[in-house]
Amino acid sequence: MSSVTVRVPAKVNVQLSVGPLREDGYHDLVNVFHAVSIFDEVVAKESEGMTVSVVGEWADQVPVDDGNLAIQAARALAKHAGRTYGAELVIHKAIPVAGGMAGGSADAAGALVACNELWGLGLPLEDLMEIAGDLGSDVPFSLLGGTAVGTGRGEQLSQLPTGGLFHWVFAVAEGGLSTAKVYAECDRLRAETGADVPWPELDEALLAALRAGDAPALGARLANDLQLAALTLRPDLAGTLDEGRRHGALGALVSGSGPTCAFLATDADHARDLASTLSQFAGCTTAVPAHGPVPGAALL
Numbered sequence: 071m072s073s074v075t076v077r078v079p080a081k082v083n084v085q086l087s088v089g090p091l092r093e094d095g096y097h098d099l100v101n102v103f104h105a106v107s108i109f110d111e112v113v114a115k116e117s118e119g120m121t122v123s124v125v126g127e128w129a130d131q132v133p134v135d136d137g138n139l140a141i142q143a144a145r146a147l148a149k150h151a152g153r154t155y156g157a158e159l160v161i162h163k164a165i166p167v168a169g170g171m172a173g174g175s176a177d178a179a180g181a182l183v184a185c186n187e188l189w190g191l192g193l194p195l196e197d198l199m200e201i202a203g204d205l206g207s208d209v210p211f212s213l214l215g216g217t218a219v220g221t222g223r224g225e226q227l228s229q230l231p232t233g234g235l236f237h238w239v240f241a242v243a244e245g246g247l248s249t250a251k252v253y254a255e256c257d258r259l260r261a262e263t264g265a266d267v268p269w270p271e272l273d274e275a276l277l278a279a280l281r282a283g284d285a286p287a288l289g290a291r292l293a294n295d296l297q298l299a300a301l302t303l304r305p306d307l308a309g310t311l312d313e314g315r316r317h318g319a320l321g322a323l324v325s326g327s328g329p330t331c332a333f334l335a336t337d338a339d340h341a342r343d344l345a346s347t348l349s350q351f352a353g354c355t356t357a358v359p360a361h362g363p364v365p366g367a368a369l370l
């Protein structure tokens with residue numbers, strides 16, 4: 071096989087509960103991931119060396135050296151297989167960069183699936199999941215897709231049943247937010263108030279809403295413990311969230327560490343209208359409709 075293409079989705083966290091800061095610097099999380107229909111494509115072609123290039127809307131914001139998560143994933147896979155392999159990776163970028171939608175993790179997952187096929191390794195999903203977990207806590211979910219809850223640092227995943235499709239709008243903001251800085255701001259704000267940080271628990275009402283495909287109920291339960299920190303670092307996002315609510319969003323929240331904002335719409339038509347309204351709003355670079363859940367990294 072001389073060329074393989076893999077499609078891999080972005081995610082939104084419909085519940086992100088962040089526990090107290092642990093001694094190892096991580097937090098225990100309850101992280102409900104939901105894969106949505108904004109896709110990067112990772113193409114892997116036969117090559118002697120290992121290279122990566124990026125094309126598409128957000129290409130200029132992505133590193134094309136060893137800092138690229140897709141190349142790190144390809145190298146980790148080659149190491150796991152115990153051989154030196156090459157690949158020319160080309161990423162077609164549609165997922166906003168540093169936007170809290172796990173774009174880099176998606177590309178890493180895409181590279182694992184693509185190179186597994188290109189090199190004829192035939193590794194099962196469980197092996198790829200293990201390598202993915204070492205690459206970053208969001209990478210296993212990008213392989214799996216659907217809707218799933220991550221516990222621990224977010225990497226211990228269980229699939230969650232959902233009843234039907236949910237319709238979303240993602241409002242992309244100017245610039246990015248560093249995930250590490252948003253967690254640090256969250257810790258700083260918590261230290262300032264001195265309030266006890268509760269142990270994170272899976273929200274049963276949210277689970278029931280997902281299971282029933284009940285968008286109004288899901289909209290009412292959307293929760294992100296990083297939102298206050300993201301809004302402190304980027305106060306302009308509050309206006310974007312309000313604008314979406316004023317136009318009928320069933321729920322609005324910062325996606326992961328932000329600055330992308332996610333809005334739950336009533337149906338596909340509402341999502342299209344809301345995206346068109348939000349893309350005119352001063353705080354948004356663009357706004358795109360999408361639906362979820364969708365499958366994880368898949369060969370085309």
Ligand code: ATP
Nearest residue numbers: 138139167168169170171172173174177208249326
């Ligand atoms: P998360 O939601 O997992 O916290 P994010 O969506 O906020 O992540 P990413 O788009 O994954 O952020 O990008 C984070 C940083 O990773 C970027 O600033 C970029 O420099 C770097 N990066 C490395 N590889 C990639 C890649 N393939 N695509 C996007 N960013 C990458």
